[in-house]
Amino acid sequence: MEVKYAVHPDDAKLYDTQRIRKEFHSSDLMGEDAIKMIYTHYDRFIYGTAFPKSKSLSLPTYDELKANYFLERRELGIINVGGKGTVTVDGEVFELGNLEALYVGKGSKEVTFASTDGSDAAQFYLNSAPAHKEYPNKKATRSDANIVELGAVETSNERTLYQYIHEDGIQSCQLVMGYTELKKGSVWNTFPPHTHERRMEVYFYFDIPGDNIVMHYMGQPQETRHVAMKNFEAVVSPPWSIHSGSGTSNYRFIWGMAGENKAFTDMDGEPLQGVL
Ligand SMILES: O=C[C@H](O)[C@@H](O)CC(=O)C(=O)O
Numbered sequence: 437m438e439v440k441y442a443v444h445p446d447d448a449k450l451y452d453t454q455r456i457r458k459e460f461h462s463s464d465l466m467g468e469d470a471i472k473m474i475y476t477h478y479d480r481f482i483y484g485t486a487f488p489k490s491k492s493l494s495l496p497t498y499d500e501l502k503a504n505y506f507l508e509r510r511e512l513g514i515i516n517v518g519g520k521g522t523v524t525v526d527g528e529v530f531e532l533g534n535l536e537a538l539y540v541g542k543g544s545k546e547v548t549f550a551s552t553d554g555s556d557a558a559q560f561y562l563n564s565a566p567a568h569k570e571y572p573n574k575k576a577t578r579s580d581a582n583i584v585e586l587g588a589v590e591t592s593n594e595r596t597l598y599q600y601i602h603e604d605g606i607q608s609c610q611l612v613m614g615y616t617e618l619k620k621g622s623v624w625n626t627f628p629p630h631t632h633e634r635r636m637e638v639y640f641y642f643d644i645p646g647d648n649i650v651m652h653y654m655g656q657p658q659e660t661r662h663v664a665m666k667n668f669e670a671v672v673s674p675p676w677s678i679h680s681g682s683g684t685s686n687y688r689f690i691w692g693m694a695g696e697n698k699a700f701t702d703m704d705g706e707p708l709q710g711v712l
């Protein structure tokens with residue numbers, strides 16, 4: 437696995453574009469017939485993908501984990517951003533359509549990813565955090581998600597949050613996961629921005645149409661930087677950083693968090709006029 441170490445905000449503000457991208461950003465995440473994983477030292481959160489196009493893929497264990505199998509001491513959240521597929525957990529088959537989610541609990545030994553039709557292959561986005569207790573494996577469709585409507589068309593940030601793994605939804609040790617969908621004509625996510633010192637977060641942008649991009653903003657609220665995001669790219673938000681973006685079109689993104697608590701409302705909102 438690629439390993440991303442944690443960064444002090446006083447150091448981060450000295451970084452140029454390439455260093456910012458090295459420490460916080462991932463491109464080429466979705467690789468055909470590959471599982472790609474990035475290990476971060478923010479709450480030991482792992483993010484990655486499984487893209488089984490012409491064959492099924494088994495979740496391996498990694499040297500970094502010193503574990504007999506990937507989920508020996510971890511839990512896993514999965515959202516399918518591609519065509520129909522299956523995730524098989526110790527023999528139990530879960531069918532996941534586009535934008536459907538699965539939680540896989542600690543102790544699950546064999547996790548296998550497959551596509552139903554290779555010409556419209558499944559593309560699984562994965563988040564994993566250390567876990568100390570087993571919670572049941574559980575699938576969720578879009579209609580199972582808790583829906584939060586935020587923003588307004590007048591401020592170009594009208595969007596819908598689909599919360600899958602969260603305090604009042606699918607239970608987990610510390611993983612919180614879901615996605616946000618921008619309405620047509622809306623381009624700003626997570627604006628006004630916030631920090632949450634008690635949780636780290638990773639954003640994975642997808643369904644960015646054509647050549648459009650999203651400018652993602654990170655950094656302490658008075659020391660912000662931009663990170664240009666293309667489709668299927670991810671950006672890590674340290675607990676001291678805002679995480680917000682504005683696109684040249686609407687788009688979707690998956691957010692995944694882990695840390696001290698799972699409370700969605702535990703956010704320190706940053707007044708717009710205070711951001712530099
Ligand atoms: O802590 C919460 C996360 O940053 C996201 O859920 C916010 C988000 O998707 C949005 O406002 O558009």
Ligand SMILES: [Zn+2]
Pocket residue numbers: 630631632637679
């Ligand atoms: Zn957040």
